[in-house]
Amino acid sequence: MPPSSDETLLSCLRRADPDRYFATLFAPSGKRRILTILYLFNHELARAREVVSQPTLALIRLQWWREVVEGQRRQHELAIPLSDALAADLLSGKDLLALIDAREKAADSQPSDYAEFLIYARTTGGLLARLAGKLLGVDSDQIEDLGTAYAISGILRAAPFLAQQERSLLPADGTAPEILMEEARNLLTARPPRGAFAAWAPAAFVRRDLGRAYAPRSFQDRLAVLRAALKGRA
Numbered sequence: 061m062p063p064s065s066d067e068t069l070l071s072c073l074r075r076a077d078p079d080r081y082f083a084t085l086f087a088p089s090g091k092r093r094i095l096t097i098l099y100l101f102n103h104e105l106a107r108a109r110e111v112v113s114q115p116t117l118a119l120i121r122l123q124w125w126r127e128v129v130e131g132q133r134r135q136h137e138l139a140i141p142l143s144d145a146l147a148a149d150l151l152s153g154k155d156l157l158a159l160i161d162a163r164e165k166a167a168d169s170q171p172s173d174y175a176e177f178l179i180y181a182r183t184t185g186g187l188l189a190r191l192a193g194k195l196l197g198v199d200s201d202q203i204e205d206l207g208t209a210y211a212i213s214g215i216l217r218a219a220p221f222l223a224q225q226e227r228s229l230l231p232a233d234g235t236a237p238e239i240l241m242e243e244a245r246n247l248l249t250a251r252p253p254r255g256a257f258a259a260w261a262p263a264a265f266v267r268r269d270l271g272r273a274y275a276p277r278s279f280q281d282r283l284a285v286l287r288a289a290l291k292g293r294a
Contacts, residue, residue: 064137069096072137076103078277079210083261086289087196093141094150094195095258100138101125101156102188105163109227115168122164129156155191158183166229173233177215178208178243180229185211192259193252202250206263206294209247212240213266217274241270248294257289264288 064072073096074081080099084092108121128139129146130153145151162183171177182204189207193200215229216237222228230237244266252260264285265277288294 064141066093066096068137069093069100069141072096073099073103076100079262079265082277082282082285083258085258086261087258091196091258094145095192097138097141097145098151098188098191098195101142102159102184104138105159106184108163109167118167119164122160122167126157126160129153129160150195152191155187155194159187159191162187170228170230170232172231174231174235174239177229177231177235177240181211181215182208185214189259189262193256196256196259198253198256198259200253200256202252203256203260205247205250206252206260209244209266209294210262212244212247213269216240217269220274244270251293254292257292260294261285261288263294266294 070081070084070092073084077099081096084095084099087095104125105122108125109115109118112118112121124134125139128134128136128142131143131146133143134140142151146153146156162180166180171180186204186208189210190200190204192207193203219228219230219237230240248263248266264287265281268281268284
């Protein structure tokens with residue numbers, strides 16, 4: 061199987077993760093491929109539990125990706141460019157394994173309480189944003205905070221759909237959604253360093269998403285991202 065072209069990978073990301081696809085367009089052209097690979101890898105981890113009926117099957121899918129990160133070559137449209145990027149030291153295997161670890165912990169149960177929920181949001185969306193920032197030359201706590209806010213918002217948006225599958229990523233202790241929303245808003249006060257907007261651009265959607273029923277992205281949503289790019293904050 062030949063390596064996937066940049067256009068093919070971007071097209072996959074546009075379908076799989078439209079928000080991060082839009083964010084990637086703000087990255088320097090030379091960084092878009094590696095960001096796309098990172099985001100598609102995250103998408104595969106996120107959907108590992110969504111596409112199976114049992115937690116054990118999700119763990120098997122996550123183990124498959126763990127083996128790829130650890131050096132197993134697989135004939136797969138994403139695994140091939142991912143392995144190439146790891147071999148070229150464009151991505152850190154240690155960082156990618158941390159993303160897998162976080163997904164494994166949530167594969168068979170929801171976060172037990174508010175504290176565990178925040179850890180999950182930070183070690184998934186927060187870490188992903190931080191890794192994207194590192195690829196753009198900026199390692200930032202503020203970018204991680206903004207990625208965590210976006211993760212919280214995303215979990216809240218997904219809650220009704222997961223409930224239909226008798227699943228939940230909300231705190232099992234019954235922490236009110238309003239508390240989670242307030243945490244996300246507080247995280248949005250982070251002032252990220254300039255130069256890595258593509259890493260934290262999805263956080264610009266958060267204020268519009270909190271407390272709003274799920275809806276496809278609109279022109280106004282895209283304008284919110286453009287305003288964030290001009291202001292330098294979400």
